Amino acid sequence: MARSRPSGLRPWLEWRALRDRAVQWWRTSLQFRTVTVTVALSTAAVSVILGTMSLSIGVNLFESQRDQILLESSRAAAQVQQIFDGASASDQLTTSELDLLRNGAQAAIARTTSSASGTRFALERSPRQAGTLNNMQGVASTDLDIRIIGSTLRDAVAASDDALYYQSVALRTPESEVPGLVVGAPIDVPTAGRYELYLVYNLEGVQRTLTFAQQTLLVGGIALVAMIGAIAFVVARFVAGPIRLVAETSRKLAAGQLEERIPDRGEDDIATLARSFNAMADSMQWQITRLGELSRVQQRFVSDVSHELRTPLTTIRLAGDVLFDERESFSPTTARAAELMHAQVQRFELLLADLLEMSRFDAGVANLDTERTNIVRLVEDAVEAVRPLADSKGSAVRVVPLGGYVELDVDPRRIRRIMQNLLGNAIDHGEGRPIMVYVDSNQHAVAIAVRDFGIGMSEEQVARVFDRFWRADPSRQRTTGGTGLGLAIALEDAALHGGALDVWSEPEEGTCFRLTLPRRSDVEVALVESPLYLPPPTDSALDEVLEHALRQRAEEEQDQRRHIAQAPSRPAGEESE
Template identity: 60%
Template sequence: MSDGRGIRRPSAVLRDWRSWPRRIVRAWRRSLQFRTVVITVALSAVAVLVTGTYMSISIGNDLFQSRLQQVLVESKNAASAAQTIFDSSDAGGEASTISLLSSAKSAIIASSSSRLIALYATPGQSIGETTVLSFASPELAGNGVITQQLQDAVAGDTDDQQYWQSVPLPNQTGGTDPGIVVGSPLTIPGAGQFELYIGYNLAEAEQTLVFVQQTLLLSSLALILLIGLIAGLIVRLVVKPIRTAAETSEKLAAGQLEVRIPERGQDVISTLARSFNGMADSMQSQITQLAELSQVQQRFVSDVSHELRTPLTTIRLAGDVLYDQRESFPPATGRTAELLHTQTERFELLLGDLLEISRFDAGSASLDTEPTNLVRLAEDAIEQMESLAEQAGSPLRLVAPGGYFEAEVDARRIRRIVRNLLGNAIEHGEGKPIVVSVDSDERFVALSVRDYGSGMTEEEAERVFDRFWRADPSRKRTIGGTGLGLAISLEDATLHRGALEVWSRPGAGSCFRLTLPRVQGRVGSVAAGGQSSPLPLVPGDAFGEAPAVAELRSPTGSTSMVGDDRG
């Protein structure tokens, strides 16, 4: 948020920081370019880190070994120079020895370029008054600089060798610098065995190593950044045609059949573009042909249905006359008149369904909505189908627990859906009770028709809304259906932006559920799967009887009870 002066408040900045991980995850999932650049930079950083670490260690070791060899040579030269001075002198007495030691100290400093010198008498020998010959520079006199381990090694030497050890040397700032102390045995005539220690400060070598490491670090960061920029540029050049192909595919899927991918050059991407455009041309041609054929078929069905209505009306009138006078005909002729009447009615229903299907196929079907009480509509449909249910031995029961039952629907189409569902339940209910449930919430209203007949397998349930499909083709229709009822019901539900779904199991019956939005246009389409439906698709009595069925089976219950449980 801003305070009106363009300054963002800390809370808004904090929220932005908190949203960064979510944005990064979203970019990782959606952007191929982002993932490629991140992976390239990460792998490059690992490679640079390993290489830089190896180079830093190698350079550090080389610097140390080089400096070590240098100080060993200097220390050897300094010890040799001092021993030469001692050996060439025939001075006697402590005063002469001290003067000789001063000359040796000057020679050591001149040979080793180090002023950190210590000279100790070797323990375990009788040296009389010569203990005053021992001395040490302040930097080497501290505890722990010249370790006991180094002193023991120098004192026990018999071959005039050098011994060295890495030690911390105090500096002027109160801290320590890395250093090396080299020990050598010396013999002073008339004074006995001594130990010479020379310290070398490696601060300059350490500074050189730090400078090299900083240079490597900065170079590595610059290299990683450069690799990221190069990878981003290259991936962008590669991903851009892919993104164009994806956008073109989405437009083709949306019906824009004329869009194509631009073709440039002769590389692989151009070959892909040409292949894709060729495929799009072929698809456009085939889709256009199929659309034309579909239009011709729809027009043919519509025209034939219209043209058949006139002779069908004439046949219907003539058939009604014969049907009304069938009692005066011989039995065979009377039966013929009844068959003619029945089949003419069925033919008329089939023509009506074909005309309705042709309207759906042509996209010309429309809704005439008005506020409708779905419970009252269900009661009317049950009343119309009650006689057929009695003939089949299937009592009907309406269960409406209460709620927002009014919805903006096309009452004619919804009534047709309910009649089709009831007819289907009576057809396959095997004389068992049928329960119609109505429920609603603030957004949706739902109606389900539950029968306890033979049921269907999952494969059969997937095809139940197909046109002219029958689970058992050999089974005779008992209520004169046309085979288009459920297909038209599904189209009517879809036209309302609703959903018509089915649950069925062999031996457990079936449940058809219709879910509709209460107000057209206020909410989106009902999601498949029914998360928004007020009624469950799988009934609670999936493998048993509902309480409403138990009431129908009770001795006091009516065999054709139509009830309303709204209380």
């Protein structure tokens, strides 16, 4: 029964999939990157411009409204002061007379200020004065909370002579808070002392104007960014289209479709690029066709020569075999010549066979004759085939089957030939030291490593080790009769199986070749980890082989010294013979 995912994970998974898709587009699409960068930079530029414009509009609206409010407040304060100044300062005004003057001042405030701004006022006695004979009761608008007037503003008004002071405040309405402005001015009342007049103005209209302007700028900015993005998309598509066409044509040319070309239209830079690309493609097609024809001629020549040499070589070999068999009846010089001819004819046959094999690889006609084969058994057979040669060189060959007992579909003849080449090189350059053959496998591949502890190679030599007819030391005597094509053929045999042949070497530390074969034909060896390191780490098995080889060599040297000591001395006349 399938288990459903929790619903809370779905938005996260959808967002993650969208993010991965965007990252993939960013990596693979030049058009997407161009449009994204253009939109991002345009958004930043438009945001800075619109932010500056919005701030400038807000400041201008506030300053304009502030100046108007200060002008109205100045007129209102002047009329209120004029009403109170109309009474004789020398007369002692009664409370009822002060109330009448206060009501007149209140009416003057209502006439002077604009009703559209929702002006509210308060006339409060200043706390900073001594007691007076009379006390006029303060008055304020019914919907005004006197607590919104800050102490800083009150202190400034109380200490002032006739200047106006203002302060921004937040006014509460039934719906929300709106910005406001409080203006304060000192008022002198005869026989009652100093009072403070506060006019509170509602700036909601200014705020609505600023909000409308900001919304207009925002919508305009979004529309502008969208238009810039659309323009960038069109321009990027116009530029990226030819680039994609060039990439597609290049891919077809790389795949061998040499007749592919880019349409050439117009006289602009894109058309110039197309003409240059087509000219390059024409030159490449001509060169590749010419080189291909030369390669076919060369392959045909090598193949024909190799086939034509078979008949005379067979005749020479037969005649050489007859001479070689009768060499005991010849003089020493003639017998030695027969032996040299026999050896060189055999080497010539090997070289001819290798040349034919290389021509098949070059012509692409080499094929595999596969069968189910146990890799460990195949390796052991190859080791047994070269063991007499290894014993003659004093090299002990040890197979360490860490794994690899699986059966693979391989061509046993080619794998055996690879092993013979690798083992032959190890014997020739192993300096009589032990040779280790490791076999291991994992779920993807099987690996075979041939490790010697001989003279080794430098980095320059390792880089050329698979070149045809190349030898690390041409003057070095070989015992396996190699032609210089063994490792090149081994590399081709490995590639024919879909495998890989790698090499490691260090001077005076030895050399290790590693053959890696895939267990399935659909597995690419280059994308998986080989079962064996290069070189494989030494273990106790190698220590045992080294100890045994050293002990055996010491015994052989003792036997030789004992044989020399026991041999009778020869007369001087026999030495001359």
